[in-house]
Amino acid sequence: MMPSPMNAISEGGIHIAASTIIAADAAHTQFQEYARQLGVQEYIAETRIEAGATLALTPTDALRERALQDGGTIGLANALGLDTQDEADLDREILLSMLACPVPFVFPNHEELLSAVRIRRRIVQGARRTALAFDTEAAERPAGYWTYDTERGFTVLPGKSLITALQLATQPEEGRLYAFSCYRATEYVTVLGIAQELEQVNPEQYGRLQQQWETRAVMSGRFHEVFLREYGSLDDPLPPGYYVPGDxxxxxxxxxxxxxxxxxxxxxxxxxxxxxxxxxxxxxxxxxxxxxxxxxxxxxxxxxxxxxxxxxxxxxxxxxxxxxxxxxxxxxxxxxxxxxxxxxxxxxxxxxxxxxxxxECARWVRPGTSDIVLPDFPA
Incomplete structure (x- = not known):
């Protein structure tokens, strides 16, 4: 059975909900090595729940005292001396901020956690480079990569890379800026980060994503349903100072x-x-x-x-x-x-x-566990 992605377990932090205790043992070993490589072991407490099959990862008292004020993470990088222009430091801030979430981030295995961190990193890097012209009515995209149809929206021309098309539309090196609303801009930056990760770890699904954008754009409410997970609620809001890079x-x-x-x-x-x-x-x-x-x-x-x-x-x-x-x-x-x-x-x-x-954050992306279901090209 696939673990429920959010709100499934009362404790917060990061949960790796493995299918068996043996799989949980393997995830423990993998995560310990990952934490060692990042040099953040002192900030991570680990317990076993769900009869030992789920790793529950939460902040240690050392992290709470040094970097988490009133449940917030907005001062975490400064408190720990992290330079998030550096990829490794950005990954550290992402992982440690996730640990502090009052709602659990649940993953079926260690690999999905790694992809979640990388997607967030890619989204941050893409958002930093994004420069647009604000317009809620007009819209433009780079010629030679995009075409427009009132029924299908902006689609990628056949044979043109979706990743390149998204980068050209949102990350101009110089010259003209393309017109976007802020909502549509967040969709492009999000799907770019997901596409880059899929190309690396799940090329079959990346191919379907490419086909989807050659056929019909996924936008607005449908985009949210297909690609994103929302955590927190008005009844149980996240702390006002709680943010994870890539949110x-x-x-x-x-x-x-x-x-x-x-x-x-x-x-x-x-x-x-x-x-x-x-x-x-x-x-x-x-x-x-x-x-x-x-x-x-x-x-x-x-x-x-x-x-x-x-x-x-x-x-x-x-x-x-x-x-x-x-x-x-x-x-x-x-x-x-x-x-x-x-x-x-x-x-x-x-x-x-x-x-x-x-x-909001991206859904799972790995083969066998991805829960992204494309409207026109489901698995």
Missing amino acids: RLWFRNPDSHSSNIEGYEGSWVFYLGSGLFNNFWKRDQPYTLTAKCVEIYHWRHGARTDASGKLAMDESVVEARSAVTLADPDETARVLDRMLRIRDPQGVYEEGGCIDATR
Whole structure:
């Protein structure tokens, strides 16, 4: 029986739910070697649950005392002196942050855990390189790799690499930027990270993914269902400072008026690690949690009616007001007191802030255990 991926077991952290005790013993040996290579053994406590067939990995007291404040991980890299521009340090932050999750990350074997860490690393690296033009109505993709159809969306031309097509669309070296909404941008960065891992560990499924994008794009709600796992809930929210590098997450605009502007209902981003969130529009200027909250707070002041009578956003007003707030510690604290609250439910604009209760991460990808089911090319 395949282990349930999330919410299956009460304890948090990382669970490797093997099929037998012998398989769990093998996973233990593999994980111990992985932890030794990363040099993080002192931060990981291991117990056996489920009659010994599941490895439950949680933070040691040393990690909690040094790097985990109020259940949060946003200061972990700084507390441990990690430079997450370095791949090994980024992997360390990913793994140790996962250990601190109040909801268990469940994997059927050690290999799926390795892939989960690598996908998160690839997503962070892709998000750092992504630079786009913001547009919720127009959309463009590089000619020679993409074509568009109203029924199928943007699809990859036959014979063209999906990975290359995604990189060309989101990671321009110079020149023009292609138009995206932030939501669609997160889809491209996510599927790129998954595709890169599939190409390495599950080439058969990567071939099906290539066929899928040559046939029909997977978008919006269907994308979430096919590729992502959501953890946390409004009834049992994750701590406001809890993030794992590679998480896809949403900051909600808690202002009812400005949230009526298309594209300003909220902001979809990735957590990059080291306390930073990506900026699709200015990739060399990632956000701190404080800066992101302050910017979204001031969307209410940037709402304007344009010449055509349509509600629009004046970004220059938002930028100017944000700079003034960030220069005033007392005003920044006042704004954060409101914005760092968990958001209200959908359709409600009362006392909630901009912090979502949940995060999203990629599904399993390995042969025999992958739970990605493509709409047009299932296994």
